[in-house]
Amino acid sequence: xxxxxxxxxxxxxxxxxxxxxxxxxxxxxxxxxxxxxxxxxxxxxxxxxxxxxxxxxxxxxxxxxxxxxxxxxxxxxxxxxxxxxxxxxxxxxxxxxxxxxxxxxxxxxxxxxxxxxxxxxxxxxxxxxxxxxxxxxxxxxxxxxxxxxxxxxxxxxxxxxxxxxxxxxxxxxxxxxxxxxxxxxxxxxxxxxxxxxxxxxxxxxxxxxxxxxxxxxxxxxxxxxxxxxxxxxxxxxxxxxxxxxxxxxxxxxxxxxxxxxxxxxxxxxxxxxxxxxxxxxxxxxxxxxxxxxxxxxxxxxxxxxxxxxxxxxxxxxxxxxxxxxxxxxxxxxxxxxxxxxxxxxxxxxxxxxxxxxxxxxxxxxxxxxxxxxxxxxxxxxxxxxxxxxxxxxxxxxxxxxxxxxxxxxxxxxxxxxxxxxxxxxxxxxxxxxxxxxxxxxxxxxxxxxxxxxxxxxxxxxxxxxxxxxxxxxxxxxxxxxxxxxxxxxxxxxxxxxxxxxxxxxxxxxxxxxxxxxxxxxxxxxxxxxxxxxxxxxxxxxxxxxxxxxxxxxxxxxxxxxxxxxxxxxxxxxxxxxxxxxxxxxxxxxxxxxxxxxxxxxxxxxxxxxxxxxxxxxxxxxxxxxxxxxxxxxxxxxxxxxxxxxxxxxxxxxxxxxxxxxxxxxxxxxxxxxxxxxxxxxxxxxxxxxxxxxxxxxxx
Numbered sequence: 048x049x050x051x052x053x054x055x056x057x058x059x060x061x062x063x064x065x066x067x068x069x070x071x072x073x074x075x076x077x078x079x080x081x082x083x084x085x086x087x088x089x090x091x092x093x094x095x096x097x098x099x100x101x102x103x104x105x106x107x108x109x110x111x112x113x114x115x116x117x118x119x120x121x122x123x124x125x126x127x128x129x130x131x132x133x134x135x136x137x138x139x140x141x142x143x144x145x146x147x148x149x150x151x152x153x154x155x156x157x158x159x160x161x162x163x164x165x166x167x168x169x170x171x172x173x174x175x176x177x178x179x180x181x182x183x184x185x186x187x188x189x190x191x192x193x194x195x196x197x198x199x200x201x202x203x204x205x206x207x208x209x210x211x212x213x214x215x216x217x218x219x220x221x222x223x224x225x226x227x228x229x230x231x232x233x234x235x236x237x238x239x240x241x242x243x244x245x246x247x248x249x250x251x252x253x254x255x256x257x258x259x260x261x262x263x264x265x266x267x268x269x270x271x272x273x274x275x276x277x278x279x280x281x282x283x284x285x286x287x288x289x290x291x292x293x294x295x296x297x298x299x300x301x302x303x304x305x306x307x308x309x310x311x312x313x314x315x316x317x318x319x320x321x322x323x324x325x326x327x328x329x330x331x332x333x334x335x336x337x338x339x340x341x342x343x344x345x346x347x348x349x350x351x352x353x354x355x356x357x358x359x360x361x362x363x364x365x366x367x368x369x370x371x372x373x374x375x376x377x378x379x380x381x382x383x384x385x386x387x388x389x390x391x392x393x394x395x396x397x398x399x400x401x402x403x404x405x406x407x408x409x410x411x412x413x414x415x416x417x418x419x420x421x422x423x424x425x426x427x428x429x430x431x432x433x434x435x436x437x438x439x440x441x442x443x444x445x446x447x448x449x450x451x452x453x454x455x456x457x458x459x460x461x462x463x464x465x466x467x468x469x470x471x472x473x474x475x476x477x478x479x480x481x482x483x484x485x486x487x488x489x490x491x492x493x494x495x496x497x498x499x500x501x502x503x504x505x506x507x508x509x510x511x512x513x514x515x516x517x518x519x520x521x522x523x524x525x526x527x528x529x530x531x532x533x534x535x536x537x538x539x540x541x542x543x544x545x546x547x548x549x550x551x552x553x554x555x556x557x558x559x560x561x562x563x564x565x566x567x568x569x570x571x572x573x574x575x576x577x578x579x580x581x582x583x584x585x586x587x588x589x590x591x592x593x594x595x596x597x598x599x600x601x602x603x604x605x606x607x608x609x610x611x612x613x614x615x616x617x618x619x620x621x622x623x624x625x626x627x628x629x630x631x632x633x634x635x636x637x638x639x640x641x642x643x644x645x646x647x648x649x650x651x652x653x654x655x656x657x658x659x660x661x662x663x664x665x666x667x668x669x670x671x672x673x674x675x676x677x678x679x680x681x682x683x684x685x686x687x688x689x690x691x692x693x694x695x696x697x698x699x700x701x702x703x704x705x706x707x708x709x710x711x712x713x714x715x716x717x718x719x720x721x722x723x724x725x726x727x728x729x730x731x732x733x734x735x736x737x738x739x740x741x742x743x744x745x746x
Contacts, residue, residue: 050106051089052473053198054169058090061203068094069225075271075301076139077334086302088139089169093228095221097207098163101140102193103132105170109177117188133190136166142333143228150223162224163212169193229267230294230331249587251556252653252688255549269479270294273302273406273432275471277424279451279478280436283521284495284684285486288436289317289649292408293324295434299406300325300342301332306405309343311356311423313384313414314649316625316633318344318353321410347415348387353631356407357390357419360426364398388416400425405432411649412437417454424455424465482522482545486651487684488559489546490712493719496521498708499680500733501672502721505700509672510731511724517733522546526718533725540718550688558713560683562660562692562705571695572607575656576614578691579639582654583620590620591634594652595641596682598675599662604643607659615639644678647685655686660694664701673730 055072062068074091090102113121118134144164148154153161168190170178175196178184197206216224244250269280270291282288289312296310310321322344329337349355349368361368369390371383378389394400395418407423409415412435424433455465467478484492501509512518515525522545528537543551550556565571575595582588597607605626612622623638625646633650634640640652663675683690694702711719726732 050169050171051104053171054090054102054104054193057198057200057203058092061200061207066094066096067221068092068097069228071228071271073302074143075298075332076142077301077329077332086304088136088143091139091143091228092207093221093224094207095216097210098165098212098216099140099144099224100165100167100207100210101136101143102167102169103136103139105130105132105168106172107170109173109181112181112183115183115190132168133166136168140164140166146331147224147227150227152217152220152223153227161214161216161220163210163214165191165210165212167191167193167206171195171198230270230328244587246555247586248582248654248689249589251550251553252588252592255688265479265481265483266291269481271298272475273299274434274475274477276430276432277451277465277467277477278432278434278475279467280434280481281479281520282436282438282481283484284438284492284680285484286438286481287485288438288481289321289410290324291481292410292434292436293321294328296342296406296408297325297328297332297334297337300329300337301334303405304338304341307341307343307403308406308408309345309356309359309404310408310410311345311347312410312649313347314411314646315346315630316646317410317649318346318631347419348383348390356423357387357394360400360403360422361390361394361398363401363403363426364394366394366398384414384416388418391416391418391422394418395421395425402426402428404428407433409433409435414648420454480520482520484522484546485548486687487546488548488686488688489541489543489551490558490717491560491683491686491690492546493541493717494560494708494712495680495683497719497721498683498705499676501676502724503708503719504704506672508721508724508729509676510729510733511726512733513724513726513729527720528723530723533723535723536720537723538718538720540716556688559686559688560690560692560709560712562694562702562709564660564698564702565693565695568607568695571658571693572611572614575658575691575693576611576618579615579654579656580618580620583639584618588653590637590639591623592653593639593656594634594647594650594654594685595639595656595658596644596647596685597641597658598644598678598682599659601643603659603662608641611641611658644682648681651685651687653687654689655682655691657682657690657692658694660692660701660705661696661699664699671730 051072058070071091072089074088075086076088077086088101089104092100092102094100107125111122111125113123118131120130120132122129141164144160144162147162148158148160155161170192173194175194178192178194183189193203193206197203245254266287271294280288280291292310296308299306299308310325312321325337325342325344345359346353346355347357349358358368369377371386374386374390375381378386381389400422404427407427409423420433420435424431427433451465451467452463455463458464470476487495497503500511501507502511513530515530518525518539523539523541526538526540528535530537563574565574579593579595582593583590595611597604599607608624612624615622621638623635623640625633625640625642633642633646634652657679660679663679692705711717
């Protein structure tokens with residue numbers, strides 16, 4: 048470990064701002080054909096000029112190496128009698144480079160890869176004089192090495208300058224190789240040619256779906272690192288948290304196949320999405336089928352047909368798990384979230400929870416209550432790798448997720464029992480913020496945030512982020528104003544680099560968001576049915592790429608959904624009313640999805656229709672203004688491209704508010720202005736926590 052950290056420290060210091068490249072420490076890798084291959088490469092360097100270098104680090108002293116004969120190193124005084132570090136690095140390099148050869152820009156017609164790959168052995172405890180005296184540098188087959196003398200910035204540069212291969216990668220080649228190395232192929236769909244007309248929604252959306260997707264530096268960092276304890280990931284809507292957790296789970300499984308790992312979530316229909324993502328990422332690291340006995344994908348509660356997190360932990364504790372009916376009998380009526388909280392709290396208070404897992408990852412953590420976290424924490428072996436990812440604005444009852452202090456409490460001195468400040472040894476941060484949104488276009492996201500908080504409402508803000516730091520945490524710039532001066536105007540904008548949507552610069556794709564109001568509900572439904580038919584029949588979108596979300600109470604949602612389904616049938620389109628089917632299935636092939644916002648949460652579609660907006664201001668259905676605004680926010684951010692909102696009735700405050708906001712956010716460079724809210728007037732103040740944003744070592 049000391050030898051590796053010494054080399055890592057020097058590697059980070061030998062490059063300058065003029066270098067274009069990335070270096071990974073302990074890059075996960077599995078090779079099903081080679082059981083001797085380590086499950087991680089010590090260092091992987093991709094550089095635009097030097098190509099791909101894989102470095103195997105050994106802490107040997109010179110007396111540990113008796114002889115080097117070809118690939119075989121005979122050893123003395125170590126835990127092994129022999130080793131093959133150069134072959135190890137070479138085989139890892141071929142395995143890492145293999146998927147790059149599937150990219151057209153990185154291979155020629157004969158299948159030769161344009162990326163030069165060089166294996167290197169790092170020996171930081173051996174000097175060049177010692178190495179040469181033993182004759183290890185002689186002969187054409189002498190391994191390429193980094194010795195103690197090379198661990199200066201200038202000497203390391205000379206090592207890399209001397210690497211074979213003199214063809215610098217083009218900008219496109221480097222970007223594609225970088226994307227593959229960062230897991231891009233695993234999050235990309237079918238990479239075939241775009242088959243639809245490029246000026247149709249189908250063609251535009253195909254370019255999004257069929258491009259080689261890329262994790263950004265922060266996503267890569269979080270997705271590949273394994274913390275030695277709890278970790279919190281706070282991400283804005285569309286920032287890729289689910290894919291990131293899937294990659295982290297796959298990396299853990301690749302590195303530690305003996306670990307018991309669970310990834311858990313709240314929305315049942317996410318099950319297949321998460322399992323498929325884990326499978327793709329594990330394959331990306333070189334594995335075949337994951338061992339699903341060791342790597343479990345579990346709904347938060349579970350049931351008779353599919354075990355869940357609570358279900359399994361209760362069984363391990365020797366307790367008969369509750370189902371919804373028995374929970375209602377014991378704890379009274381309540382929603383599924385309240386009942387699950389009561390079940391988990393009972394388990395935490397009364398049962399001997401077994402330390403079964405080495406790591407538990409929680410997606411959609413904003414939907415989980417403190418007792419669920421406590422239950423998972425107690426089910427972990429030391430060092431308690433509980434990793435949870437949440438979006439503060441995805442809970443349907445509050446824009447705030449519970450803080451670690453609220454979840455785990457404090458110690459006798461009032462300090463957080465689970466402290467997420469600072470970092471673990473090796474620099475792995477305990478808490479991250481992800482500001483970039485890839486899924487939701489900038490105009491839709493800005494509208495969703497400001498409308499979801501009611502910042503421009505005639506009735507005043509409903510809830511709000513009340514600090515400049517808080518807005519910056521979710522990717523905004525405060526251009527003018529001071530949040531401390533309540534009532535005075537504040538202006539914000541969202542830089543394009545924080546909303547790098549693939550269609551953002553394509554005028555054919557705009558506008559991404561719109562709003563229409565109608566005098567009668569029948570007129571609204573006919574207009575939505577016509578628009579959906581236009582999306583599918585004229586613009587070529589697959590029916591399952593269209594999602595309609597009526598807002599309102601359950602009986603209204605289902606009534607409106609059935610009426611819309613009948614209108615779609617008249618237009619030769621089938622509809623999937625999600626409440627009629629399997630709770631683990633959301634979208635069905637060749638069917639337009641119609642869902643309430645609760646089931647839609649966690650899912651997405653190319654084109655989203657948000658209906659029944661008048662519901663937001665109907666006092667009959669609400670005892671607060673927060674929940675309906677959050678429902679609107681969640682509905683808007685389900686889109687991957689287009690969102691159309693509709694409502695019925697006279698022009699009212701909400702409709703006027705939406706029309707003004709839509710006009711503002713669809714400007715070329717949108718800026719939104721609103722009065723700095725008075726915290727005491729809010730139903731919910733959204734504060735900034737002590738999380739720390741970091742970046743990967745990028746040069």
